[in-house]
Amino acid sequence: MWVLTDARWLPKAGNARDEYEDACWPAGVGRGGDGRAPFRCAIADGATETSFAGCWAEALVGAFGAGRFDAEGLPGALPALQRAWRDRVGARPLPWYAEEKLRSGAFAAFLGLTLSAPAPGEAGGAWEAVAVGDSCLFALRGERLLGAFPLAAPEEFDRRPTLIASEPAGNGALAASIERAGGAWEGGDEFFLLTDALARWFLAATELGDAPWTALRALTPGADGADAAEADEGFAGWVAGLRGAGDLRNDDVTLLRAVVHADPAPAPAAAEDHCDAGGEPPAGG
Amino acid sequence: MAYSAEISRTNPSCFLFLIDRSGSMEDDWAGEPGKQKAEGLATIINRLLQNLVIKCAKSEGVRDYYHVGVLGYGGKVEPAFSGPLAGKELAPVSAIADGPARIEERTKKTDDGAGGLVEQTIKFPIWFDAVAGGGTPMCGALARARQTLAGWIGEHPASFPPIVINITDGEAIDGDPTAAAEGLKALTTDDGNLLLFNLHLSSQRAAPVQFPASEDGLPDRYAKLLFRLSSPLPPFMRGVAEQEGLPADDGARGFVFNADMVSVIQFLDIGTRPNNLR
Numbered sequence: 001m002w003v004l005t006d007a008r009w010l011p012k013a014g015n016a017r018d019e020y021e022d023a024c025w026p027a028g029v030g031r032g033g034d035g036r037a038p039f040r041c042a043i044a045d046g047a048t049e050t051s052f053a054g055c056w057a058e059a060l061v062g063a064f065g066a067g068r069f070d071a072e073g074l075p076g077a078l079p080a081l082q083r084a085w086r087d088r089v090g091a092r093p094l095p096w097y098a099e100e101k102l103r104s105g106a107f108a109a110f111l112g113l114t115l116s117a118p119a120p121g122e123a124g125g126a127w128e129a130v131a132v133g134d135s136c137l138f139a140l141r142g143e144r145l146l147g148a149f150p151l152a153a154p155e156e157f158d159r160r161p162t163l164i165a166s167e168p169a170g171n172g173a174l175a176a177s178i179e180r181a182g183g184a185w186e187g188g189d190e191f192f193l194l195t196d197a198l199a200r201w202f203l204a205a206t207e208l209g210d211a212p213w214t215a216l217r218a219l220t221p222g223a224d225g226a227d228a229a230e231a232d233e234g235f236a237g238w239v240a241g242l243r244g245a246g247d248l249r250n251d252d253v254t255l256l257r258a259v260v261h262a263d264p265a266p267a268p269a270a271a272e273d274h275c276d277a278g279g280e281p282p283a284g285g
Numbered sequence: 286m287a288y289s290a291e292i293s294r295t296n297p298s299c300f301l302f303l304i305d306r307s308g309s310m311e312d313d314w315a316g317e318p319g320k321q322k323a324e325g326l327a328t329i330i331n332r333l334l335q336n337l338v339i340k341c342a343k344s345e346g347v348r349d350y351y352h353v354g355v356l357g358y359g360g361k362v363e364p365a366f367s368g369p370l371a372g373k374e375l376a377p378v379s380a381i382a383d384g385p386a387r388i389e390e391r392t393k394k395t396d397d398g399a400g401g402l403v404e405q406t407i408k409f410p411i412w413f414d415a416v417a418g419g420g421t422p423m424c425g426a427l428a429r430a431r432q433t434l435a436g437w438i439g440e441h442p443a444s445f446p447p448i449v450i451n452i453t454d455g456e457a458i459d460g461d462p463t464a465a466a467e468g469l470k471a472l473t474t475d476d477g478n479l480l481l482f483n484l485h486l487s488s489q490r491a492a493p494v495q496f497p498a499s500e501d502g503l504p505d506r507y508a509k510l511l512f513r514l515s516s517p518l519p520p521f522m523r524g525v526a527e528q529e530g531l532p533a534d535d536g537a538r539g540f541v542f543n544a545d546m547v548s549v550i551q552f553l554d555i556g557t558r559p560n561n562l563r
Binding site (some may be wrong): 014019045047048049050051052054055089095096097098099100101103104107109158159160161162163165168169170171172173174196250251 | 388561
């Protein structure tokens with residue numbers, strides 16, 4: 001098994017790049033999953049109305065990507081992540097309002113995808129996803145949308161999702177909010193992980209009978225050989241167009257595309273390690 | 286669609302609070318026995334400002350999603366801030382954050398996330414202390430608000446419309462405030478009419494009321510008048526109120542009786558607000 005990934009992101013229009021509060025793992029363009037170990041990727045979306053949410057989103061995707069929790073292990077992994085977040089953000093004196101805001105904690109939507117290698121002699125393997133909130137996974141086989149998870153229609157999005165809190169008191173109802181899904185993958189299957197604004201656009205387009213994945217594929221440099229800078233520029237122009245037309249809510253946007261292959265991996269591409277195509281910190285803000 | 290403008294630093298909205306500082310505010314407040322209405326008002330306006338600042342606070346500081354003003358009326362109508370904000374009719378919310386008169390520490394019991402309670406020391410900024418004296422020129426306050434906000438709207442024509450929150454016992458001495466209130470509500474941005482909400486502090490011992498759809502059941506003529514002066518809640522606000530556990534029926538107005546109005550700040554959308562954020 002090997003997996004080609006490409007992550008694109010942009011802050012909300014009017015915000016600086018360092019105010020982006022989504023996060024993704026891995027960042028930029030890369031290849032992973034070589035060998036028998038499971039491949040993991042994730043996105044998270046820090047809630048605007050909370051502070052230090054980008055750090056929290058980054059902590060969640062980083063821990064998932066490093067295998068510190070899986071679809072079942074999220075609640076158990078949180079105490080250590082919460083302590084680390086508190087140590088990171090509470091290290092310096094803050095003005096009264098920042099202190100009070102910090103007391104409520106940060107919140108983030110989270111979506112993680114695990115692809116398991118095929119069993120010996122098999123041409124495909126299993127995928128498993130875990131989600132809290134409104135970041136969505138779309139599984140594609142060729143031109144067929146296999147499924148959308150955890151939300152399946154644009155009207156299911158609201159501005160008040162239940163999210164993962166960095167303070168234990170905020171997670172009283174977390175267990176009931178963790179969604180899980182799974183299935184079998186075949187070589188060439190694609191997975192799109194999208195934060196809420198883009199996911200909502202995707203679902204609205206599919207309801208109209210369109211194939212929104214065509215546009216998303218065209219934005220990935222792996223697909224057409226465009227270099228990272230061109231891909232960033234193309235993504236920014238495409239997002240601005242959708243926002244200008246009123247088809248995409250003005251919010252941070254993150255797109256992570258993963259294409260899984262069962263065949264033996266070809267020779268490594270020039271950039272084997274994941275890199276940030278934007279040349280800046282790729283996750284969190 | 287009205288009331289859908291994005292609130293951002295480049296397209297901010299505005300809150301203007303009108304606070305009744307008249308002599309009648311020395312009377313007992315039924316909302317909290319043992320307190321004067323003026324003390325109740327000070328607690329309410331300080332909490333409103335505190336919540337507004339915290340809503341706009343991010344890790345790097347306070348984002349100026351709102352311009353904020355406080356006009357006091359007790360004898361005369363004038364900007365009510367003291368200290369560095371003295372004399373200012375409107376200021377960016379970051380200036381409000383940096384300008385409380387003092388910061389007190391209070392203790393509060395909070396959920397520890399493990400089924401217990403833990404006592405925490407919290408910082409409570411004070412911008413206003415209780416003040417009571419003079420008459421209640423409510424018509425004058427509404428007219429001054431109109432003048433201030435007409436200028437602001439001229440500079441921010443595409444904004445989410447300003448919200449005026451009038452906190453009073455309702456006993457105006459300068460006539461029926463209906464015409465002045467209608468004049469204020471007639472101000473409009475490209476996104477809709479200005480919203481006038483009223484918070485009635487009363488000595489009447491009656492159950493608190495939040496966002497009623499009818500004046501039936503309100504305890505006195507002052508409450509009924511303030512209800513009639515209040516703008517209907519836009520449908521999206523009613524939706525958020527319901528999500529917050531505050532039933533707001535069709536026709537619900539921005540009026541509360543002997544209750545706070547912090548929920549109005551949470552009604553406004555500046556980005557994702559987690560359902561589990563308390």
